[in-house]
Amino acid sequence: MAAAPGATPDSAPAAGAGEVEGERVKPFTPEKAKEIIMSLQQPAVFCNMAFDWPAHHWTAKHLSEVLHDKQIRFRMGMKRTDTVPQFETTCAYVEATLEEFLTWNCNQSTISGPFRDYDHSKFWAYADYKYFISLFDDKTDIFQDVIWSDFGFPGRNGRESTLWIGSMGAHTPCHLDSYGCNLVFQVQGRKRWHLFPPEDTPFLYPTRIPYEESSVFSKINVVNPDLQRFPQFCKARRYMVTLKPGQVLFVPRHWWHYVESIDPVTVSINSWIELVEETSHEVNCHYLNRAVSALFDYRTSKVVEIQALRTNRDDMKKEGLNVHHHMEVEQMDDQDLLLGTIKQEAASPFGPDLVPVILSSEELPSERRGIFEGDGKDFVGKDGEHPGKLHCTKRQRMMSKNEDVVAEQTASDSSMAPSQTFISTDDLLDCLVNPQVTRIVAQLLIKGRSLWS
Known part of the structure; x- marks a missing residue:
């Protein structure tokens, strides 16, 4: 081996x-x-x-x-x-x-x-x-x-x-x-x-x-x-x-x-x-409120970034800047922009003293060759897919009015959220007994049971 x-x-x-x-x-x-x-x-x-x-x-x-x-x-x-x-x-x-x-x-x-x-x-x-x-x-x-x-x-x-x-x-x-x-x-x-x-x-x-x-x-x-x-x-x-x-x-x-x-x-x-640390209900609610507030802050900042990028793109059109660069910017949809920003913001903990375990490139028995090929970065699945890899299937599509709809919808959602959001126990109970939540939980339980049977 x-x-x-x-x-x-x-x-x-x-x-x-x-x-x-x-x-x-x-x-x-x-x-x-x-x-x-x-x-x-x-x-x-x-x-x-x-x-x-x-x-x-x-x-x-x-x-x-x-x-x-x-x-x-x-x-x-x-x-x-x-x-x-x-x-x-x-x-x-x-x-x-x-x-x-x-x-x-x-x-x-x-x-x-x-x-x-x-x-x-x-x-x-x-x-x-x-x-x-x-x-x-x-x-x-x-x-x-x-x-x-x-x-x-x-x-x-x-x-x-x-x-x-x-x-x-x-x-x-x-x-x-x-x-x-x-x-x-x-x-x-x-x-x-x-x-x-x-x-x-x-x-x-x-x-x-x-x-x-x-x-x-x-x-x-x-x-x-x-x-x-x-x-x-x-x-x-x-x-x-x-x-x-x-x-x-x-x-x-x-x-x-x-x-x-x-x-x-x-x-x-x-x-x-053990990964579960017992905390009080008050502490859990405190963490939940911080998470919800952070989400609203994040969405608001992303709307500003999207609008700024859209304005910058329009300026480039007017000023007739480099066509190749212009095309690259126009080929990115909102999801690509957000993912790129998230990647830049996420600080990797890895370095010389913390090494990630990577996908294997070891040669496998003959009947498996062609299923795992290349190194971990270019892992190819049986169906030609790349598990664990982000696909940009819309990258060849020109940006259109859809980006305006997304930005405006996100901005509208954000503007509706109060700057200081508070989640109470009643709010949690309302969510837990919501029919949609019950349906999703039931589906997950059925799927989990089918996997173990």
Whole structure:
């Protein structure tokens, strides 16, 4: 399998990361990191955020010394390439120490002990979902070695974390977590992540078998899909990243993911972050009022911009300016102008220390070639469409009187809105019991149920 695109910065400090009097500085404050996590809608890799964590040195060898003779449950899977996912319920399990795991992982042919029935060349082993609270029940001081508070969650450490230790080939089947988002700190070795957005859920053929309270699995082995049985999977958009030691991956809520170890030994630590913070009704109303006021202010400013652009265009006509430039301006409709303005105003959080996970350009099995082509920017779907890309289907159409109608209608709507809008509880109730709202909610519920059935 070819190396996956995605986050490439090493865990070493990036140029310009900053040093103050010889002390290394993290690229994001806890407040800024939390702001990114709470607002970002796509997977991304944080770099240079955990270089001072004591857990940075938690290799499997180190942990074997810390845990001594503690028995750990390993899931055993086959190193095979068939199209059937290896669900946890179909795997064998072994109780062993980390030292015994490391010995077996050295591929010794005369090995004895708990792994004696598992040929290292044919099997992988995975100590997955190991909660710190159980693993280190007699060494609770070690919880402080993980510092999730650096990401804006005060008090969160190893107590709310899970440990994963695997051999090459160890993996979790493709699934989505039904709660919160996920932060994953890679400690040793590399893991390759295959991610799919929530909108592609119908193409992942979700199933509740095997049943797991907080996860929904895919029927597909996403690294070797059976496209005759699951043809819709061709439409799924695959994002990929190879996570390296020292990096922290952010997985948004409800993103599907398949994770595989691609080095002889891998160690990861993760924490699931709850995204719902309880607030009072008064606070919620306060936020709602601010949002409504901001919307009215935005619409008013856009009307002014549209009218200014229209005036500027008329002036260019009168003055006979460059024809080519003149045509470009006239070929843009109001929607294009607004989208362009929004793009300019939206500040991207990405940079050398926050790298977005991108669409995969990895070569796929022969039957899938031609479905995913080019790099992430030129992703082509089966129907010739470009998912996730804005289409300007009206760009060849000359602007006409329609723009005047749009601007005048928007201006009329804006002028009707009071400068200080207040949304009350009664207003909210009126909206919730509105027949149109009820109809829309019912349609969404029916559609959601049909997707899971």
